[in-house]
Amino acid sequence: MTPAIRTRELTKDFPVGFWRPRPYRALDRLSIEVAPGDVFGFLGPNGAGKTTTLKLLMQLVFPTSGDAEILGRPVGDVGIRRRIGYLPENPYFYDHLTAEELLGYYARLFRMAPVERRQRVTAVLDRLGIGAERRLQLRKFSKGMLQRVGLAQALLNEPEVIVLDEPMSGLDPLGRRDVRALILELRDQGRTVFFSSHILSDAEALCSQVAILAKGRLAAAGRLSDLQEFAVHGWELVVSGVPPHVLDRVRSRVRSVTAITGDRYAIDLPADARPEQWLAELAAAGATLVALNPIRETLEDLFVRRVSEMGDGGRPATATRVPRRGPGPGSAA
Numbered sequence: 451m452t453p454a455i456r457t458r459e460l461t462k463d464f465p466v467g468f469w470r471p472r473p474y475r476a477l478d479r480l481s482i483e484v485a486p487g488d489v490f491g492f493l494g495p496n497g498a499g500k501t502t503t504l505k506l507l508m509q510l511v512f513p514t515s516g517d518a519e520i521l522g523r524p525v526g527d528v529g530i531r532r533r534i535g536y537l538p539e540n541p542y543f544y545d546h547l548t549a550e551e552l553l554g555y556y557a558r559l560f561r562m563a564p565v566e567r568r569q570r571v572t573a574v575l576d577r578l579g580i581g582a583e584r585r586l587q588l589r590k591f592s593k594g595m596l597q598r599v600g601l602a603q604a605l606l607n608e609p610e611v612i613v614l615d616e617p618m619s620g621l622d623p624l625g626r627r628d629v630r631a632l633i634l635e636l637r638d639q640g641r642t643v644f645f646s647s648h649i650l651s652d653a654e655a656l657c658s659q660v661a662i663l664a665k666g667r668l669a670a671a672g673r674l675s676d677l678q679e680f681a682v683h684g685w686e687l688v689v690s691g692v693p694p695h696v697l698d699r700v701r702s703r704v705r706s707v708t709a710i711t712g713d714r715y716a717i718d719l720p721a722d723a724r725p726e727q728w729l730a731e732l733a734a735a736g737a738t739l740v741a742l743n744p745i746r747e748t749l750e751d752l753f754v755r756r757v758s759e760m761g762d763g764g765r766p767a768t769a770t771r772v773p774r775r776g777p778g779p780g781s782a783a
Contacts, residue, residue, distance in 0.1 A: 452522040454611050454642035455484040459516035462502050476502045478666040484644055489637050491653035492646040494663035500646040501539055504615050508536050535609035539616045541600035545589035549580055549599050560607050574602040593620035614645035654749040662756050669756040684745040685719040692737040
């Protein structure tokens with residue numbers, strides 16, 4: 451199966467300095483693959499190289515070395531542009547236009563017929579929850595509302611691959627919930643969603659695959675279900691109504707017993723324990739099950755540990771002169 455997105459040794463250096471510019475490596479030999487229909491989370495701290503990667507995929511900047519493909523074609527293939535949608539981190543629109551006028555302008559760039567144009571503009575604005583505001587000039591929109599307009603333009607052409615740079619930025623809790631639902635809806639339609647984010651809880655809830663970038667280098671990548679770090683390390687068994695003499699007997703056989711409130715206790719079982727046997731034993735003693743939770747590393751734990759492992763040193767730099775292959779250096783974020 452052809453990957454929806456593939457990068458091979460993708461590298462980007464920016465010249466830094468005035469008199470004798472030296473190369474600053476924003477992205478260092480990135481190789482990833484995104485399967486069709488997946489929701490892929492591209493994670494990393496500020497300055498890790500996430501936005502640079504997305505700009506390389508969109509050809510807003512050009513690589514120093516390496517290459518990338520979208521839907522099996524080089525990113526420079528003009529035919530691919532009709533099949534992708536893109537939301538930049540800080541979208542800038544013609545603020546004297548209304549949301550309807552802006553999307554109508556973009557629809558004309560896609561050469562949509564007038565009837566189709568009106569239908570698509572109305573549909574995406576409705577889907578993003580933009581009601582009567584669609585007839586206001588964009589200069590009157592809040593940051594969150596502009597983010598919704600940006601999402602609407604990214605979906606206007608019904609793309610197969612959607613690339614989103616910090617799609618939750620500027621949204622309130624209701625807006626974040628709506629965007630999460632939208633991403634899952636796109637996944638269920640068979641579309642590929644590739645998004646960068648700092649909000650790890652959203653990535654953990656939405657993504658089937660993640661990649662963690664630190665200092666321009668890949669720190670971890672893979673399906674959440676396959677990463678060894680997410681294996682179960684133990685079990686938390688929450689019970690109530692356990693007789694005191696049973697608790698005394700249990701304490702010597704488990705990692706810990708913690709009083710929560712009232713007669714509730716959290717029992718920390720080792721990973722090789724069989725929770726069903728403990729449930730049967732405690733139920734026979736008169737206890738009631740409240741909850742049973744696997745103890746595993748969270749995405750946030752993995753993120754912090756892998757980024758820390760990259761060390762505090764500077765980025766690697768090349769000794770060669772940075773070639774000028776495209777317009778402007780762009781962002782190294």
